[in-house]
Amino acid sequence: MSPTAAGSAASPGAGRSESPAAGPAAVSVRDLAVRFESDAGPVTALDGVSFDVPAGGLVTMLGPSGCGKSTLLRAVADLVPLSEGEISVFGRTPEEARLARDFSFVFQDATLLPWRSAIDNVRLPLEVGGRNGSVEQHAEPDELLALVGLAGREAALPHELSGGMRQRVSIARALVCRPRVLLMDEPFGALDEIARDKLNEELLRIWRETGTTIIFVTHSIPEATFLGQKCLVLSAHPGRVREYVGIDFGEARTLATRDTLEFVEVTAHLRRLLGESG
Amino acid sequence: MTGRHEEAGWTAPAPAPAAAGNEAGCAAAGRGRNDPPPGTWRRRAPAIAAAAGLLALWQVIVSGFGVPTYIAPSPVQVLQVFVEQGDILWLNFWPTLMEAASGFLVGNTVAAVLAVWFVHSQLAERAFYPIAVFVNTIPIIAVAPILVLLLGNGYAPKIVIAALICFFPTLVNMVRGLKAVSPQMLELMRVLSASGREVLFKIRLQSSLPFLFAALKIASTTCVIGAIVGEWIGSNYGLGSLIIEATYNFRAPLLYATVILGAGMAVAAFTIVTLVERRVLKWKPPEVF
Ligand SMILES: Nc1ncnc2c1ncn2[C@@H]1O[C@H](COP(=O)(O)OP(=O)(O)O)[C@@H](O)[C@H]1O
Ligand SMILES: [Mg+2]
Numbered sequence: 197m198s199p200t201a202a203g204s205a206a207s208p209g210a211g212r213s214e215s216p217a218a219g220p221a222a223v224s225v226r227d228l229a230v231r232f233e234s235d236a237g238p239v240t241a242l243d244g245v246s247f248d249v250p251a252g253g254l255v256t257m258l259g260p261s262g263c264g265k266s267t268l269l270r271a272v273a274d275l276v277p278l279s280e281g282e283i284s285v286f287g288r289t290p291e292e293a294r295l296a297r298d299f300s301f302v303f304q305d306a307t308l309l310p311w312r313s314a315i316d317n318v319r320l321p322l323e324v325g326g327r328n329g330s331v332e333q334h335a336e337p338d339e340l341l342a343l344v345g346l347a348g349r350e351a352a353l354p355h356e357l358s359g360g361m362r363q364r365v366s367i368a369r370a371l372v373c374r375p376r377v378l379l380m381d382e383p384f385g386a387l388d389e390i391a392r393d394k395l396n397e398e399l400l401r402i403w404r405e406t407g408t409t410i411i412f413v414t415h416s417i418p419e420a421t422f423l424g425q426k427c428l429v430l431s432a433h434p435g436r437v438r439e440y441v442g443i444d445f446g447e448a449r450t451l452a453t454r455d456t457l458e459f460v461e462v463t464a465h466l467r468r469l470l471g472e473s474g
Numbered sequence: 475m476t477g478r479h480e481e482a483g484w485t486a487p488a489p490a491p492a493a494a495g496n497e498a499g500c501a502a503a504g505r506g507r508n509d510p511p512p513g514t515w516r517r518r519a520p521a522i523a524a525a526a527g528l529l530a531l532w533q534v535i536v537s538g539f540g541v542p543t544y545i546a547p548s549p550v551q552v553l554q555v556f557v558e559q560g561d562i563l564w565l566n567f568w569p570t571l572m573e574a575a576s577g578f579l580v581g582n583t584v585a586a587v588l589a590v591w592f593v594h595s596q597l598a599e600r601a602f603y604p605i606a607v608f609v610n611t612i613p614i615i616a617v618a619p620i621l622v623l624l625l626g627n628g629y630a631p632k633i634v635i636a637a638l639i640c641f642f643p644t645l646v647n648m649v650r651g652l653k654a655v656s657p658q659m660l661e662l663m664r665v666l667s668a669s670g671r672e673v674l675f676k677i678r679l680q681s682s683l684p685f686l687f688a689a690l691k692i693a694s695t696t697c698v699i700g701a702i703v704g705e706w707i708g709s710n711y712g713l714g715s716l717i718i719e720a721t722y723n724f725r726a727p728l729l730y731a732t733v734i735l736g737a738g739m740a741v742a743a744f745t746i747v748t749l750v751e752r753r754v755l756k757w758k759p760p761e762v763f
Contacts, residue, residue, distance in 0.1 A: 273665055294667055301665045307658045311680050311757035324676060325667035353757050 221248040222377055222409035223272060227281035229434075230267050241267045243434035245281070249377075254403050254410045256424030258417065258466060264435025265413045269379050272411070273301050286376055297325070299377040300370035304385050306362035308354040308369075314341060315350040318369045333374055340368035343402060360391035367402070377409045385415065393451055396422055400449060417470070421462045422454060429469045438469050544724040555731040562716070562728075563735055570713040571739060573629055573701035577636020578693055578743070585641045586686070589648035593678065594670065599649075610642040614703060622708045632704030632712070639700035640693035644686070651685025652678045684758060687751040694743035702736055713739075 228245040231238045241264040249255045257265050270276040272283055274290035285293035293299055300321075308317045318337040341350055344364040354362055363383060370378055384392040396419060403410055414420050420427050421443060429438040443462055445453055453459055529549050535541070536548040543551060556563065588606075592599035614635060621631040655677055663673050705714025713736045720729035 270661075275661055275664060294665060297667075299665075301662065303658045303662070305656070305658055307656065307662050309659075309677070309680070320676070321666050324663065324669075324672040326669070355757070 220251050221284075222251040222253065222286060223249040223411065224284045225268075225272070225281070226283075228268070228271065228278060228283060229280035230264070230271055230276055231279045240434040242271070243436055245430075245435065245437055247428055247437060247440055249409060249411055251286075251376075252407055252409055253425050254400075254412065254423060255426050255428055256420035257411060257413045257428045257430065258415070258420045258470065259430030259435065259438070260432045260470060261415060263430045263432035265430060266381050268430075268435070269301075269381050269411060269413055272377075273299060273379055275301075293377075297321075297373045298375060299379055300373065300375040302363075302366055302370050302378065302380040302383045304382045306354070306359075306366040308362055308365055310354050313351045313353055314346060314357065314365045314368075317354070317365055318372055320369060321373050335372050335374055337368070337372060340371055341365070343371070343405070344368045345398065358391070360387050360395060363387065363395065364398075367399075371402070371406060371408070374406075375408060377411070380410065380412045382413050382415065384419070392416075392419070397451060399423065417463050417466050418454060421459060421466060422449060427466060429466060431472075438472075441466065441469075544726050547727040547730055551727040552730045552734070555727045559728060559731070563731060566712050566716045566732070567735055567739070569629070569711050570698070570701050570705065570736070573632040573704065573712070574636050574697045574739065574743070576629075576633045577638075577700055578640055578697040580633065581637030581640030581697070582644045582690065582693055584637070585644035585689075586648050589645055589652055589682075590674065592649050593652040594674075603649075606642060606645055609638070614639055614700065618703055618707045621704070627708050631707075632701050632709070632714075635704040636697040636700030639696045643692045643696075644689040647685040647689035648682055651682025654685065655681050683755060687747065687755065690747045691744060691751075694747045695740040698736060698740040698743065 225248070226246050228242055229240065230242040231240050233239075245268065257268065259265050267276055271278055272285065272290060274294040283290050285298050288296065288298065308314075309320065312320070315337050318340055322334055338347075338350060341347060344367050346361060346364055346368070349357065349361065352361075354365070357365065367383070384395050387395065399410075399412075400423065402408075412420075412423055414423075424443050427441045427443055429441060430436065431438040441462070445456070445458060533549050536546055588602070592603065617638065618631070618635055621634050625631040625634065655673075659677060660673070663677065668676070701712070702714035702717070705712035706718055709715040713732050716732045717729060717736075720726070720732060
């Protein structure tokens with residue numbers, strides 16, 4: 197399935213300087229199939245999935261629940277073995293990429309250690325996996341907390357922070373090893389809409405400032421549209437690529453972008469795709 | 475904690491410390507967690523008044539109905555024992571304390587180490603957990619004579635009985651605590667390529683602490699029971715043996731005083747564990763207490 201330019205009304209000239217399709221692929225998935233053994237026989241979660249994520253790109257992933265979004269992300273992260281096909285992360289296998297700390301994962305729950313302060317939670321990746329604080333190229337934890345808007349809260353324990361703040365700490369933690377790819381599985385799914393909107397804008401800023409490639413799973417069509425340069429729409433049972441939709445709103449995306457006609461057209465297109473895929 | 479707090483903390487890129495500091499969502503910041511909350515005395519007053527009332531009632535009944543001292547002494551008579559026979563009481567207090575404390579230490583240490591082993595080896599858990607359950611079902615009263623036969627009349631059988639009685643709750647809780655790590659946290663550690671050792675020391679041990687302390691609170695009182703039961707079976711020292719002796723000689727005031735001293739030991743141990751827990755588990759959200 198080749199990238200399709202959806203939302204034909206989106207102004208063609210106002211694209212980002214680097215077109216999403218150009219440049220080397222950060223993550224490349226080829227003919228991926230993932231099957232699980234269950235009591236009722238094998239379950240095919242993903243089948244024949246192929247797509248590329250360009251380096252520095254931000255790709256959102258959308259699909260009905262149970263269609264295999266998490267499984268796909270977890271396959272990239274070496275948390276799920278592949279049954280068929282291959283995945284490369286900057287030319288490495290998922291396992292090599294994991295050992296090289298090429299990617300980080302952000303879960304729906306912040307998964308912070310409750311006994312550690314915000315800044316000590318951000319330091320965790322520097323202390324484990326044979327790192328012992330000697331990661332050559334890590335970012336400064338306090339600068340990362342400032343980047344995610346938590347300057348001054350370094351010493352706060354997780355239970356003293358709101359849900360949105362905890363998720364920000366977990367994003368800072370994911371960035372501490374300067375990963376080349378950030379894998380996010382419905383990271384704002386548990387937040388209220390106001391917090392989610394703020395974090396969406398904030399994520400775009402962090403993405404621009406760090407140049408990290410991001411794959412972002414969501415079940416919110418507006419969120420997928422607002423964040424993504426491209427949106428990978430999956431269909432369910434088994435999970436396949438329904439369409440890889442290009443989204444082009446030009447350089448500045450603000451919350452006001454959501455009220456534009458182009459935005460509404462893209463969301464309508466995505467909604468139609470999801471409706472057809474059941 | 476909703477969007478309102480969200481906005482308060484959202485003064486990026488350079489939030490003034492003041493703006494971050496007046497975060498209303500941080501409820502625990504104002505008061506130190508170890509200070510008694512306001513109104514503690516008002517809350518405790520009913521319990522104290524009720525206890526005093528019951529003591530007074532006891533005194534009135536015993537002296538009013540002329541109950542013989544060897545059947546039931548009055549509170550004043552029991553108090554007299556503490557004053558006049560204090561040396562006997564204390565002489566027997568220390569061995570029991572030593573046995574209870576040693577048993578507490580041994581039983582909990584063995585249980586914690588076994589729990590770590592069980593969590594890392596399914597084979598070990600499958601092999602020994604059922605045995606632990608079986609040993610736990612034997613009444614301690616029935617085990618005690620066996621241990622006295624095996625280990626003689628000294629401190630050893632009492633320490634073992636106290637240890638046995640602590641062992642099982644700690645083992646069960648500790649295994650649960652070590653496993654009470656969210657699957658997502660384990661996935662995070664896997665993404666970070668963390669070793670089993672790192673997962674144990676950075677994650678599992680810490681998250682088992684609330685479970686461990688729940689077990690230690692139980693153990694802090696049962697270890698005293700264990701030591702006393704051990705002394706009943708075969709001993710000529712300790713609070714347990716004093717209880718037996720006082721009973722057979724109809725020295726009811728001494729019996730009551732001994733029992734009170736044993737209870738005091740257990741309460742003190744429980745209080746110490748609770749205080750240590752509060753220091754160690756500062757990170758627990760307040761509503762968990
Ligand atoms: N570990 C597993 N074992 C068995 N089946 C699984 C496992 N993980 C996921 N699945 C199945 O794979 C499918 C896709 O799940 P998932 O990737 O979590 O979907 P999504 O994240 O899109 O909601 C579901 O049918 C789910 O039941
Ligand atoms: Mg999912």
